[in-house]
Amino acid sequence: MAAIFFYLFAGLTLGSAALVVANRNTVNGALCLLLSLVGLAGLFVLLDAYLLAFVLLLVYAGAVVALFLFIIMLLDTQPAARKPFKPLTLAAAGLGGALLVMGVLSFLTRARLALAGPAETAVPSLKAYAERLFTTYLLPVQVVGFLLLGAMLGVVVLSKKLDSAEKAR
Amino acid sequence: MTPEILRAIADSNQWWAIGPEMILGAAALALLVLEILLPKEHHRFIPTAAIVAQAVTLLGTLINFQTAWLGQETFAGMLRHTVYGQVARVFFLVSSLLVSFLATVCLPRTRMPRIEFYHLVMVVTAAMMLLAQSNNFVMLFVALETITIGFYILVSYFRDNPLSLEAGLKYLVMGALSSAILLFGIVLLYGAVGKVAVAGQTHTGLEFPILADFLRANPDNFVATVGTLLVLAGIAFKIGAFPFQIWIPDVYQGAPTPVTAFLAVSSKSAGIAVLLILVHGPLAALQPLLGPVLIAAAAATILFGNLAALTQRNAKRLMGLSGVSHAGYLLLGVAASLTVSWAIGAVWFYLTTYLLAAMAVFGVMAHLAGKDDADQELEGYDHLAKDSPLLAGVLAVGVGSLAGIPPLAGFVGKLLLFVAAFQARLYWLLAVAIVGVVISIYYYFGWIKTAWFETWRLPGAAESPGAHPPSTEPTLAGRLTLGLLALATVLLGFFQGPLGAWLQR
Numbered sequence: 001m002a003a004i005f006f007y008l009f010a011g012l013t014l015g016s017a018a019l020v021v022a023n024r025n026t027v028n029g030a031l032c033l034l035l036s037l038v039g040l041a042g043l044f045v046l047l048d049a050y051l052l053a054f055v056l057l058l059v060y061a062g063a064v065v066a067l068f069l070f071i072i073m074l075l076d077t078q079p080a081a082r083k084p085f086k087p088l089t090l091a092a093a094g095l096g097g098a099l100l101v102m103g104v105l106s107f108l109t110r111a112r113l114a115l116a117g118p119a120e121t122a123v124p125s126l127k128a129y130a131e132r133l134f135t136t137y138l139l140p141v142q143v144v145g146f147l148l149l150g151a152m153l154g155v156v157v158l159s160k161k162l163d164s165a166e167k168a169r
Numbered sequence: 170m171t172p173e174i175l176r177a178i179a180d181s182n183q184w185w186a187i188g189p190e191m192i193l194g195a196a197a198l199a200l201l202v203l204e205i206l207l208p209k210e211h212h213r214f215i216p217t218a219a220i221v222a223q224a225v226t227l228l229g230t231l232i233n234f235q236t237a238w239l240g241q242e243t244f245a246g247m248l249r250h251t252v253y254g255q256v257a258r259v260f261f262l263v264s265s266l267l268v269s270f271l272a273t274v275c276l277p278r279t280r281m282p283r284i285e286f287y288h289l290v291m292v293v294t295a296a297m298m299l300l301a302q303s304n305n306f307v308m309l310f311v312a313l314e315t316i317t318i319g320f321y322i323l324v325s326y327f328r329d330n331p332l333s334l335e336a337g338l339k340y341l342v343m344g345a346l347s348s349a350i351l352l353f354g355i356v357l358l359y360g361a362v363g364k365v366a367v368a369g370q371t372h373t374g375l376e377f378p379i380l381a382d383f384l385r386a387n388p389d390n391f392v393a394t395v396g397t398l399l400v401l402a403g404i405a406f407k408i409g410a411f412p413f414q415i416w417i418p419d420v421y422q423g424a425p426t427p428v429t430a431f432l433a434v435s436s437k438s439a440g441i442a443v444l445l446i447l448v449h450g451p452l453a454a455l456q457p458l459l460g461p462v463l464i465a466a467a468a469a470t471i472l473f474g475n476l477a478a479l480t481q482r483n484a485k486r487l488m489g490l491s492g493v494s495h496a497g498y499l500l501l502g503v504a505a506s507l508t509v510s511w512a513i514g515a516v517w518f519y520l521t522t523y524l525l526a527a528m529a530v531f532g533v534m535a536h537l538a539g540k541d542d543a544d545q546e547l548e549g550y551d552h553l554a555k556d557s558p559l560l561a562g563v564l565a566v567g568v569g570s571l572a573g574i575p576p577l578a579g580f581v582g583k584l585l586l587f588v589a590a591f592q593a594r595l596y597w598l599l600a601v602a603i604v605g606v607v608i609s610i611y612y613y614f615g616w617i618k619t620a621w622f623e624t625w626r627l628p629g630a631a632e633s634p635g636a637h638p639p640s641t642e643p644t645l646a647g648r649l650t651l652g653l654l655a656l657a658t659v660l661l662g663f664f665q666g667p668l669g670a671w672l673q674r
Contacts, residue, residue: 135178136245139187140311143299146194146292147315153201154322157285158337162329 006046013039026077030068037061051126178245186238186250189230189258190295196222197291204284212284216276219287220269223294227262230255242304246376249304256517257301257442260524264435265294267528270650271427274535274641275542279327286326290431293319297435301442304450306355306375309443313351313407316439317344320432324424332543336423343406343416351403357396361387380451388454397452401462404447408440408496409489411469418481421489422543429485430531433492438520441499445513448503456507463504464598470497471605478612484534484545487612488527491571494605495523501602502586505593512589519582522570522661526579529567529654533560536641553620559648561620566655570662572613573606578661 016035023029037060044053085093133141184191196219203215238250268290276283296315303309321344325337355375362383363374372379384393406413421429448459474494481487499516506512537553537560538545554561570579583606590599643651 131175135175135182137247137307138182139244139247139299140307143296143308143311143315146197146296147311147318150289150292150315150319150322153285153288154318157282157322158325158328160282162280 002046005042009039009042009046011039012036013043024082026072027069030065030072033068034061034065037065051129054126181243181245183238183243186236186241186243187248187299188233189226189262190298192226192229193223193291193295193298196226197288197295200284200288200291215284216269216273216287219291220266220273223262223266223269223291227259227266230258230262234259244308246378247305247308248299248302249377250302253442253445253513253517254302257438258298260438260517260520261294261297261301261435264431264438264524264528265290267524267532267650267654268427268431268435270647271430271528271531271535274532274643274647275426275538278538278540278542278641280329281326286323286427289319289323293323293431294435297439297442300439301446303443303446304377306359306377306380310352310355313443314348316436317348320344320428320436323428323431324420326428327425327542330423330541330543332423333425334423336420339416339423340420343420347403347406347413350399350406354396354399354401354403357392357399361390361393361396377446377451381453384452384454388457394455394458397455397458398462400447401444401459404440404444405466408437408444408499409493410466410496410500411473411493414470414473414493414496417489417493418477418486421492422483422485424485425542426485426531426535426538426545429488430528430535433488433531434524434527437492437496437499438524441496441503441516441520444500444503445506445516448507449513460504460507463500463507464595467497467500467504468598468601470494470500471602472497475605475608475612479608481612482547484547484550484616485543487547487616488530488534491609491612492527494609495571497605498583498586498602501590501595501598504598505586505589505595508593509589512586512593515582515585515589518665519586522578522582522658525654525658525661526567526570526577529563529651529658530571532647532651532654533564533567536560536643536647547616547619550616550620557643559643559651563651563655564620565617566658568613568616570658572610574610576659576662578658581662581665 013036016032016039019032020029020036023032037056041053041056041061044050044056199222200215200219203218204212207215234255236250236255239252239255240250242249269287272283272286272290276286293316296312296319300309300312300316303312321337321341324340325334327333328337358380359374361374362380374380374383384390387393402413405411406416409417421432424432448463452459471494474490474492474497478487478490478494481490499519502512502516502519506516534545536557537549539549550564553564566577570577573579573583587599587602590602
């Protein structure tokens with residue numbers, strides 16, 4: 001059962017990742033990235049890393065991709081005709097691809113993997129993380145609050161329209 | 170975790186131990202509330218309120234200097250309160266007070282909102298104070314990021330000036346890069362030492378004492394060595410040490426003058442404070458690696474800073490590049506402190522003299538700056554001695570102290586560092602540093618000469634185009650502040666008194 005889900009999620013991750021690169025339309029590309037991240041989160045769930053899966057969805061799928069979409073729509077880029085690659089780009093891409101293939105091949109043929117899984121470790125629960133945030137890491141969490149407030153103020157200060165009232169003050 | 174453990178950790182959250190930081194943070198928030206509540210015509214009192222709040226915090230910190238938490242860890246090991254942490258607190262508070270004073274001179278010239286500036290300065294200062302007492306990489310990084318994000322905003326604050334925006338962008342890119350390098354180093358150290366924070370685990374490897382124990386047992390761990398070097402590189406970015414000084418001139422020139430002063434004094438000192446904590450705490454076991462790295466960085470930084478400053482004709486760029494050389498002298502002190510223990514005090518003494526002198530010079534620059542804050546050419550200092558003897562006098566004392574001319578405080582600061590380096594047998598580095606001082610006298614005296622002596626011109630030639638009287642006449646408080654800074658610089662040169670004796674213990 002788990003194997004079926006693994007192939008399903010792996011296929012989703014890889015397939016939509018390939019679509020991100022292949023897509024001419026940048027909005028579609030960003031949405032494919034979202035799908036790829038969902039697949040990755042599914043893989044994390046299969047590994048019992050629920051918190052990681054949750055954070056991945058929340059931060060990357062929720063915030064980062066939404067940010068990408070904002071910027072793409074703000075810039076309003078038209079899908080342009082593909083430019084021909086420069087020879088140097090081609091050479092670098094070929095070299096990188098060859099290295100990757102060699103790495104995977106040598107991993108498949110030479111690696112000696114321990115067949116037994118890692119020793120059974122207690123999986124940290126969401127509760128354990130929360131307890132740490134409110135005890136050990138309470139001070140950094142508070143400081144991060146000031147950091148975020150500062151970032152928000154910065155957006156206001158650096159992008160607000162300067163009105164004449166400011167001048168009079 | 171059992172409730173007992175949780176309770177024990179919660180009990181270590183001694184909020185009174187970080188009283189000064191809490192007061193600053195609360196006051197910073199109160200400023201924003203005041204801006205909303207007060208009617209517009211009373212807004213001009215808010216900067217005064219900010220300065221009063223900082224002065225009160227400074228006074229409270231000085232009164233409670235021998236705090237009950239000295240030598241203890243609080244917040245589950247996040248902070249460690251030391252004497253040098255207390256020195257750093259006082260240092261950063263004095264610096265932020267002076268930056269706020271510069272802001273009251275510079276901000277009214279522009280149309281920018283004012284209150285947010287003081288808010289950010291106070292929050293960044295509180296973060297610096299936490300940074301100088303951090304005992305855990307999580308705390309260190311969070312405090313450092315708060316400082317960096319605050320500076321991104323402050324550097325680009327005069328956004329109707331393209332140079333300020335350019336400086337903001339450059340600082341953003343370089344700051345993000347340096348944070349990434351630092352974080353990568355921290356992660357490698359964590360990978361070498363740490364364990365995932367699973368239930369029941371009491372440490373993660375990000376605590377400085379744990380890291381120190383690990384490195385003492387495995388001083389030649391490859392991953393930890395690479396991590397250490399990356400952490401050092403990240404800090405070198407922040408203090409502007411060679412070869413990571415590339416951002417300094419443009420950012421210093423484009424940033425508003427108070428922010429340039431804040432960067433030059435507080436940001437650099439925060440980097441040095443972190444470096445001192447790290448090389449004497451968790452990384453102490455790696456001395457065979459740290460020594461050569463610090464010595465090479467110090468020598469290259471001193472030479473680069475002084476040579477690059479030679480050709481500068483803009484006062485802010487000059488301060489930036491000569492600031493690079495001061496970072497080099499400080500690195501020399503840090504390198505010496507690996508073997509000579511009193512060198513830590515010498516580094517702090519040098520920072521104090523640098524604070525007084527640099528703030529005096531920046532104070533003069535703030536009063537002289539025209540409409541375009543980035544355009545502060547040295548030609549603008551022509552006739553300064555005639556137009557405003559006070560400003561010219563303060564400038565001469567400040568620049569002289571930066572150059573290290575006896576009997577000013579900067580001379581004693583340099584002397585202490587050089588004696589420490591001599592005792593640590595860093596003879597070659599000492600020779601490089603002395604060559605650096607000689608070079609620096611040329612450009613520093615060029616500046617004094619422009620301000621004090623007539624430049625010979627062809628008879629009938631037009632007045633020097635740059636010369637102009639101070640665009641803001643110093644107020645009474647301004648005169649007092651500048652005079653006090655100059656007086657302190659002179660007095661500290663003759664009489665180091667309790668400060669010097671105490672720092673040399």
